[in-house]
Amino acid sequence: NTVVYDILFMKEDLQIEAQKILDENAQEGGFTIPSKGLYPFQWKWDSGFIAIGLAHYDMKRAQQEISSLLDAQWENGFIPHIVFHNESDSYFPGPDFHQSFLHPLASKKYKTTGLTQPPVLGFVLEKMLEISKNASSVMSFIKTHIDKVYENHRYFYTNRDIHNEGLVYIYHNWESGTDNSPVWDEIWETVDAPQYTFQRKDTTHVDASQRPSDKEYNLYVHVIEIAKKYQYDDQKIAALSPFLVQDPLFNAMLIRSNEALMNLYKRIGGNQEKIDYLTHHQEKSKARFNEKLFDIDLNAYIYFDLRNNKPIRHITSSSFTPLYAGIPSKDRAEKLIQVLLDRFGGEDQYLCASFDPTSELYNPKKYWRGPIWMNLNWLLYQGLKRYEYEALAERVKNESIELITSSGFKEYFDARKAIQEASGRGYGGDNFSWSAALFIDLLH
Ligand code: 2M8
Incomplete structure (x- = not known):
């Protein structure tokens, strides 16, 4: 019993610690930075996850987090991946x-990037409502902001679905959120980039061995230079960017957020045209997702390289996010979860590595090439619950809590149980x- 009490106290202390982190990362202007020094601005999908954590103890701030992001939305519905609210030169x-x-x-009003990130805002609004103890006040916030998110979905279907098939593209690895995943390696081999001159800042904050290489950064810069040359024009980018991918995580987030928007509009009442638009795209997107992005030999969701017109057959933590969006049939979900257990879920591993631990490209310490990320674990947890894999969902939740308890609120974590790092098993910022934020949500 003492042990149980200790853990309970520890969790309570950690919850206070988690709130302290979010408070210390709060900025004037109502947004929260991902990590001091390393990421000094507002990031799109970070803000979404942060709002979920904030909603548990400060709903007003959760709303500010979202409205400050939406305030930087472009006139065509696009929501940028970074909003440069301040003049920091550390990035x-x-x-x-x-x-x-x-x-x-x-x-x-704001300087931003011309890139975006996974469309999480729809389901974030729905989560905020679910967490809320004062539904009517959150509902009025949703009523005044939901159309902006809807316009963002329209932007995607209008500009980024080049085959009109219900699947949208990303034109840069930074849009995926999973920046240096080995999934992109083969694409980079096809790109012939000049050598640019630039000064990285990330490696002054984090050990370079845990970050992408300079060669990769040169490629990241190159793709943006191409987009800039064409004034970030979507059609030109679709025609000319050497990186053009249909990503399972990105598309699953769009589908899950479509669903959330439909639910919320139904609750609000009226808005039939918007509901019809979303319903049409939702059905089409789900069907095509299952046709095009499921690999029947691997039994997992994979990626499609539009530029080179071929599937990219790797399994990553993104491969399991379609569960949260209700994309697989029950039968397919069972196969997918078997792959999760076989490749990612051995007794010697915490769930869930960001890249296939059975692959020779797996690197348990390097950023998106293997370590565990809390946002992907959170998405996996939600997906497993949706398909009623309760015990496995509990495992993901408990292991996430355990990783944070033992190593702190790090950016990413080592999935190998056997390693005993003097400084814990967390890396990055x-x-x-x-x-x-997601630790707070998992505790509730
Ligand atoms: C990481 O990406 C940024 C570029 O967007 C970077 O490395 O500078 C990624 O982990 C991304 O998913 C995340 O949103 C961002 C801020 O946490 O950092």
């Missing part, structure tokens, strides 16, 4: 590099906001 590439003003419909 590369900053506002002077990205030059969002090149696009005629870019935000006039410290006091990381979405690790703190």
Whole structure:
């Protein structure tokens, strides 16, 4: 019993610690940075996850988090992946590099990037309502903001679904959120980039061995230079970007958020045209997702490289996110979860590595090439619950809590149980906001 009490106290202390991190990362202007020094601005999907954590103890701040992001939405519905609210020079590439003003419909109020990130806002609004103890006040917030998220979905289907098949593309690895995943390696081999001159800042905060290489950064810069050359024009990008991918995580988030928007509009009442639009796209997207992004030999969801017109057959933590969006049939979900257990879930591993631990490209310490990320674990947890794999969902939740308890609110974590690192098993940035925010949600 003492042990149980200790854990309970520890969790309570950690919850206070998590709130402290979110409070210390709060900025003037109502948004929260992901991690001091390393990421000094507002990031799109980070803000979504942060709002879920904040909703548990400060709903007003959760709302500010979302409205400050939406305030930087472009006139065409696009929501940028970074909003440069302040003048910090500790980040590369900053506002002077990205030059969002090149696009005629870019935000006039804020400097931003011309890239986006996974569309999480729909389901974040729904979660906030679910967490809320004062539904009517959150509902009025949702009523005044939901159309912006809807416009963002329209932007995706209008501009980023080049075959009109219900699947949208990303044109840069930074849009995936899973920046240096081995999934992109083969694409990079096809790209012939000049050598650019730039000064990285990330490696002054985090050990370079835990970050992407300089060669990779040169490629990341190159793809943005191409987009800038064409004023971030979507059609030109679709025609010319060497990186053009249908990503399972990105598309699953869009589908899960479509569903959330439909639920919320039904609750609000009226809005039939919007509901019809979303319903049409939802059915089409889900069907095509299952046709095109499921690999029947691997029994897992994979990626499609539109530029080179071929599937990219790797299994990552993104491969399991379609569960949260209700995409697989029960039968398919069972097969997928068997793959999760076989490859990612051995007794010697915490769930869930970001890249297939049985692959020779797996690197348990390097950023998105293997370590565990709390936001992907949270998405997996939600997905397993949706398909009623209760015991496995509990395992993901408990292991997430255990990792944070033993190593702190790090950016990413080592999945190998056997290693005993003197400094814990966490890597990357410290006091990381979405690790703190989603920890709070998992405890509830
Ligand atoms: C990481 O990405 C940024 C670029 O967007 C970077 O490395 O500088 C990724 O983990 C991304 O998913 C995340 O949103 C961002 C901020 O936490 O950091």
